[in-house]
Amino acid sequence: MPDLSLLKVNNLKIEFATDRSKILAVDGIDISLKRGKTLGLVGESGCGKSVTALAIMGLLPRHASISGEVFFKERDLLKLKNKDMAKIRGNQISMIFQEPMTSLNPVFNIEYQMAEVFKLHRGKSGKEVRPEIVDLLRTVGIPNPERRMKDFPHQLSGGMRQRVMIAIAMACEPDILIADEPTTALDVTIQAQILELMNELQRVHDTGLLMITHDLGVIAQVAEKVVVMYAGHIMEYSGVKEIFSDPLHPYTRGLLKTIPRISRKTKRLEEIKGTVPHMSNVPPGCRFHDRCSERLARCSKETPPVSQVNGRTVRCWLY
């Protein structure tokens, strides 16, 4: 069967060298994304989700060393020159970020910041693209776009700014959109609108979406497949239905339990005890063992291999 993946990440490792130590932030992950589909990437803060996204975009700082393969349309992005990668960024692969309040440049107006993408990737001039900018702003739900595009970022609300960010990301109708916690900083009603908008744009343009979040509620709404990451490892990788109905990994179960339910009366919200280990000090054996409720004797000594259970991927000694 031919591989229809738009994006295929093989054995990606990302290491940061600091003065004192080396930190392995991402330790050999494999993911793939198909056109028009959504892959969710979940985990707590510090699991290596954002670093993975930035590595795909080629936006990691210079002191990061990256190995493995990131295939996009049969080209390994990790082997591309800066110049060639810049042609892909914002054009075929684009990204939106968690912080809409600070992600737009305060000293340029919206029109300038949007026109830039067209100039870079379509070679069009400022005047030519004005109608396209207006259209795009209208599509993402900005009222009165002819006037609003003259505004500066500080004149827009957080939700509006994230809409502008989405407009910029979608301007060149990218093959892949990477969304790093796009709704985390927004309130719930705006969050729903933004997710709705992203779904709509994805459907229209057949975009592959890599949705990074710590919020399983968001995953349930948008994703077809889910990768659960913990401390730089993939713990579980399967379809979204299976994740919610039959989670394999104790970490996944833990994450699901933390979602508050109206139907269930509890005094305290559920939590997973402990915190994500710092990546300079990863525990031996399974990285989750010290927080795991189903720990076995071997968990603290041997790292579990990746195994296949009914076509699903899981990294745990229980299987």
Add this chain to the structure above:
Amino acid sequence: MALYKYFIKRLALTLPTLIGVSIIVFLLIHMIPGDPVDIMLGDRVTDAARLALEERLGLNQPLHIQYWNWFSNAIRGDFGISIRSNQPVIEEIMSRLPATVELTVVALLIAVIFGILFGVSAARYRNTPIDYSMIGFSLLGVSIPIFWLGMMLIFFFSVMLGWLPVSGRLAMGTAIPQVTGLYLVDALISGKIGAFWDALKHLALPAFSLATVSLALIVRVTRSSMLDILSEDYIRTARAKGVHESKVIYTHALKNAMIPVVTVIGLQLAKLMGGAILTETVFSWPGIGRLIITAIGVRDYPVVQGVVFFVAFAFIAINIVVDLFYAYLDPRIRYD
């Protein structure tokens, strides 16, 4: 529109500042020990002659009357008559001003162009040899005494190599028709390329030594400001859009990083307009700095007052320009 209103508001605020400055300048100068009458007449004169001179200079009046007389004339551009030369103070200032302006502008151009360029490179190549050499260079720049640097430059380039003249603004026998008093400009207007070249050669060493401190300051401020800005989210956004790295640096980052840099440039410009006293002395440059030094030496009150007031005025004017620049750079200031 918004920028225009901002300008008016800013302009209205300068008047009280100017009055306050004039009072302080006036009082400070009268607090300096030493009597101009003694200096002008010596100590072997009759009391009658002393009184007559005091009367003529208005020094026998109460202080507030003296101030009022001076201020009401000053706002009409009349700063009185120099005690030493008997020339109107305004003429003394105006005859020196072009030399100072020419030196200042050239020095500041050097400082701004290279300062920003070096500062940006230091930030861009942080913690590399490029960065370290920029930091080292700017540390040297602020540490070297300017008169020592001036003398070393003269020694090396003028005395040893003989490439550049030792002092003055023009070689003997070179003439430039006076239009603006800025020799570079006048020489170009009259099409005298030889004279232009000569004026430039005279300007090179003083301008370079004057530029050193400002250049070093601009490098430091630009570097630290750029480092702050380069870690901002919108810089990552610009890169994610596929903007080329040099455009990320020189457009997206630099415009944001310029605000503290513009502040420093403004302060330096105002400071240099007051005459670079040390540089002008070392290179015998006939500017404002040397005028005030001579005037202080002989208690030439009208000249000292006039120059200090003029410098304060320059500070205020330059500050307005700097504020306008802020508003141009940062829309958040403009729309407040």
